[in-house]
Amino acid sequence: MVVRDIVSWNSIIAAYEQNNDPIPAHGFFNKMLRFGVQPDSLTLVRLASIVAQLNDRQSSRSVHGFIMRRGWLMEDIVIGNAVVDMYAKLDVLGYARAVFEGLPIKDVISWNTLITGYAQNGHASEAIQVYQMMEENTDIIPNQWTWVSILPAYSHVGALQEGMKIHGQVIKECLHLDVFVGTCLVDMYGKCGRLDDAISFFYQMPRRTSVPWNAIIYCHGIHGYGDEALKLFREMLDEGVKPDHITFVSLLSACSHSGLVSEGQWCFHMMQEECRIKPHSKHYGCMVDLFGRAGQLKMAYDFIINMPIRPDSSVWGALLGACQIHGNIELGAYASDQLFELDSENVGYYALMSNMYANVGKWKRAEKVRSLARDRGLKTTPGWSTIEVNNKVEVFYTRNLTNPKCDEIYHELRILTGKMKTLGYDPDYSFVLQDVEDDDDEKEHILSSHSEGLAKVKNSDQCSVCV
Structure with a gap:
């Protein structure tokens, strides 16, 4: 007998989806259709979530x-939100x-x-823009999940002052001890370099979960405090908190950044x-990153070869990054070949x-790789840096010419570069990754046009455009 209820x-379906x-x-949804049971709006809400979990972009269009x-x-705001959520989780923003x-x-x-x-897919500026639009809408009252949504975006761009404003609002609403909001605040202070504030707030909040x-x-x-990370881990165990797989990702990453190979x-x-x-x-x-950063490239390679599962792009990517640090072109080329097969769309x-x-001056090979990327329709994202000036997040790209005070910023940059040279600054042209032969002026211009340099000039106390 077919149940048509x-x-x-x-x-x-909900039980499977929630688990x-x-x-x-x-x-089970397909089985329901075969039995002639027509889905309702609640079914489609669940299906949208399922499609997102399956990372099935093709089916997402059918659901929509x-x-x-x-x-x-x-007619139904719940199903509208479900579709937005589905596309967001699929990174079809x-x-x-x-x-x-x-x-x-x-x-x-x-x-x-x-x-x-936006925030979870690495588009922090867009997330902040939407939040600012939300603030202008007086009919919408933010809740704890608003803070959980926006704080990671502020963490990503280093907008400490804006994050601190959120902290003030959270305290007013008595949500600062909520484990999710509190964790986002710890993350925000920590990533912005305020580790003392992060640890102080950490010890004020509930710590019963990982x-x-x-x-x-x-x-x-x-921030390179691997020993302190290990000390915190032991304290976590002493308090009877059970670590999870994310705990060990954080720990291994900490050991890697601090060169603690045996501890890792x-x-x-x-x-x-x-x-x-x-x-x-x-x-x-x-683990590959741990060995690779420490210069143990053979150990990193052997570790990959002996893995019980097939290495994915994150594993080969870690090896490629290590090869760049230590200048191992041959092994780097091998790693890149694996990556181009596994994740050919990652520019x-x-x-x-x-x-x-x-x-290393192998310009023809460099151009060959760039041509391969172009042939596949891939475009690189320009390097960018952010800095908070007068409670506003400014974004600068390499060779940025879009800022309204661009001429004044570059003028100030030339003055500062001249002052640095009088104090003994000698540009390291090895960081120029373009074939400009022996043109030192062009090389220096490329170095000085780095996004981080532009951002720092924008924030310089000596800079006339910022007074």
Whole structure:
């Protein structure tokens, strides 16, 4: 007997989806259709989430089309938010934004979803822009998930002052002890270099789960305080908090950034033998990075060859990065060949290999790699830096000519470069990765046009344009 009660079918699909079992959930949906049971809007809300979990971009268009044909997008804000969330998780942010803007009514969940989508996919500036639009809408009252959405974006661009404003609002709403909001604040202070503030706030909040511990360990790791990260890990164990797979990614990364090879090997062993956590590709990538940064490239390569799972792009990418640091062109070329097969759309790998060739003056090989990227329709993203000036985040790109005070910034940059030379500054032309032969003036211009240099000039106390 076929059960045609849509509520029962939805309940079973929801159970699979909530347990992160998207494949059986999707199979059960198809079974429902074969039995002639028509889905309702709640079914499609679940299906949108399942498609996102499966990273199935092709099916996302079918889900969207089905919803449009039923007219549900204009009638039900829940399903509208689900479609925005689906596209955001699939990193199809153009569609997510278009659906968001087309919603006749937007609630706080709609805004939070789009902000999170931008932030989690590395588009911090866009996330901040949407949040600022939300602030202008007096009908929308931010909630704890708004802060959880926007704080990582401020962390990414180093907007400490803006993050501190959020901290003030969080305190007013008595949400500073919420574990999710609190963890985002720890992350924000830590990534912005305020480790004392991060650790102080960390000890004020609940620490019964691994989530805040992972954040504070990671922040110490990225700033090169590997020993302190290990000390925090031992303290975590003493407090009876069970580490998870993210804990060990943070720990291994900390050991890698601090050159603690033996300690990293101990963590990797402990994760498997004592904590019974099976390594994921990220853990293997961290181990390759650990060996590679320390100059143990053969050990890194042997580790990859002996992995029990097939190395993915994160693993080969770690090896390629290590080869660039230590100038091993031959092994780097081998790693890049693996990457071009595994992840041919990632332009960063092409840029890295091209730069390696350029760094040793092999311009023809560098151009060959760049041509390969162009032939595949790939474009590199210009290097960029951000700096917070007068409570506003300024973004600068390499050779930036778009700032309204561009002429004054470059003029000040030339003055500062001249002053540095009188104090003994000697430009290191090895960082010029373009074939400009013996033109030292052009090389110096390339170096001085780095995005970070432009950002620092913008913030210089001596800079007349910033007074």
